[in-house]
Amino acid sequence: MDRMSAQMARLAFCIFLVAGICFSGANGAASPAKQSSKNAYATMMYMGTPRDYEFYVAIRVMLLSLIRLKVDADLLVIASKDVPQNWIRTLHEDGVIVKSVENIENPYSYRQGFNKRFTLTLNKLYAWTLVDYERVVMLDADNLFLQNTDELFQCGQFCATFINPCLFHTGLFVLQPSEKVFRRMLHEVSSLRSNRDGADQGFLVSYFDDLLDRPMFHPPVNGSKLDGLYRLPLGYQMDASYFYLKLKWRVPCGPNSVITFPSAPWLKPWYWWSWPVLPLGLSWHEQRFQTIGYGAEMPLILLESLFYLVTMAVSIIAFKGFHPSLSKLCLMKPEQGFLLYPNSLKLLVLTCMVGSYLLPFFLVPRTVHPVIGWGLYLLGSMSFGVVLKNAFLLPALPLFTPWLGIFGSLIAMAFPFYSNGIVRALSVGAYAFLAAPFVWWALTKVMSALDTLVEREALRVWGAGASSKFEPQSLLMKVC
Structure with a gap:
């Protein structure tokens, strides 16, 4: 479908939605999910920001969209212990595994100019403690999946995409869990390793500082897993701002599998006011309509x-x-x-x-x-x-x-x-x-x-x- 047809299709979807079909939702499992795969898609959830509920909604939409894509992996949320229990129950009903953790203290938060919204983002390091899995794809909530990306589980010990010419993005990366690496990372955090933003992004860029020199990931045709560090093709983290300039979905390289929205916090795709400033936001809402629906807000x-x-x-x-x-x-x-x-x-x-x-x-x-x-x-x-x-x-x-x-x-x-x-x-x-x-x-x-x-x-x-x-x-x- 070309761009014009896609736009008209989305407009038709909006009319259909406003006509009254707003109460659909996803029916999940009745009991907490348990490990059933050797790989996992994971994300994190913590409390303490003005946008906690919005990110909870975004996480549900993203994980349920992965179910619709029939991924062959567990879905997991690393949740701080203060996440509301009713949210945890809903995630369990969605078929998501929830791992409760203590917040990692962020020593960078005492620096002048530190952005407080990054205080608990170091909880993402808990992904390395998921040692029951061979590979984990760690995600931020602002990812929009266009197709199944299970081939990522064939990547090495750490793989990420450079949407910036010099810095890789931690909104999606592949890792091999290791308690040894996790303990080493905590030591580096407590030692105040160089961190440009005080968040997980700056820490991991500093920790894997030679990733730019590593080879590009191409999944082996025999399904085997690679060793070492790799750069992921751009198509696994397509910056939504590319769409704003070209007004088209595809980037000229990579699989065109995942769109990310690394924009200002108040311009994430799930906010109603972000459209039509962010035209791709309609695609996120298409996925929400197909997963959890809008029944919670309709009354x-x-x-x-x-x-x-x-x-x-x-x-x-x-x-x-x-x-x-x-x-x-x-x-x-x-x-x-x-x-x-x-x-x-x-x-x-x-x-x-x-x-x-x-x-x-x-x-x-x-x-x-x-x-x-x-x-x-x-x-x-x-x-x-x-x-x-x-x-x-x-x-x-x-x-x-x-x-x-x-x-x-x-x-x-x-x-x-x-x-x-x-x-x-x-x-x-x-x-x-x-x-x-x-x-x-x-x-x-x-x-x-x-x-x-x-x-x-x-x-x-x-x-x-x-x-x-x-x-x-x-x-x-x-x-x-």
Whole structure:
């Protein structure tokens, strides 16, 4: 399937998903899994970050996608002891083996400039303690498997991919478990071996510092296992950023088996807001839909949607038949009121407008499908916008121009027929350039409407003689 067909297929998938088939999930085993293979795919899970739940969801999707690919290996999670027991039970039901471990203390965390999100990543070294297995493929949660990669178990004592010209990536690597190597690594950690980032990445790059000079891995046709260290072809760790430039799936070398997302933590593919900034995120959600589904988030999504719809209805009914201006703020005589400047009123309305776009963003469940997430966000911002319109008698088109601009930007970024990433970036930039004057026009119209509203209220309260008393820059008002 070429790129255009793939994009259209994903769009059809999104429509199918939003139509209501969101509650599917994977049925796993009823009891904890036990070792049944000589090889394993493993990942780690620990607590203490604001994104613990999201990574738990990502780990389930990744491991269950491996089951769908019919890998001939055990699936294993190295979990710190504080991982919630209900998460552990769910992993067991998925057919995943869970090994509980104590967190490895990170001595690099005391360095200036250390990123705290790397504090427990050295737990990845526990992969070398899985001595019941001949080979282990150690994974990060942000891997997207396109096909079975069991041939990796034929690699040597350590194998990794260089997605950076000089540094290999530890989001996927092959290892031969060894207690001796594990103890040596712990000693090197306690001795503060050179580590550029204080995480597992920097430590392993330093520990296997000659990997760049090792031969490229090619799986033996007879199925035998190799000895030594090897570089893995790029196709086992395709950096998703390559897609953003070329807008195509394939890299020119390697098996094109695994896509990785080594981006900023808040731009991982499972976050609904990352699409369409990260177009490949839809592929991750396809795998989630086929594995664990979205049933866990759907009750909250339905309740939130109902809240927004009720909010819009109530705002329309509540202000109908009442004088809606300034939301019960009434003009009073000087001796009865306090001073409120029109500019302060404009600042209040502007703050509410900004809040109407920010608040729904934080209320949407983080790991829902992007179409559902963006739809719920747009519904929420429209709901709060309707409240503002009715409360302050604001003109509808200027008030909702930013809303239309956001909707248009999603269309501009998601347009499926760009030839490459440069054209896509230029198109989005051109859209922003053309939309900016409309946003400015909308802002000035809203501010002008507020001036008109204040003057009209002065006439309503003080009568026809208000024009001689009213000063646009100073208005006496009081909360009723």
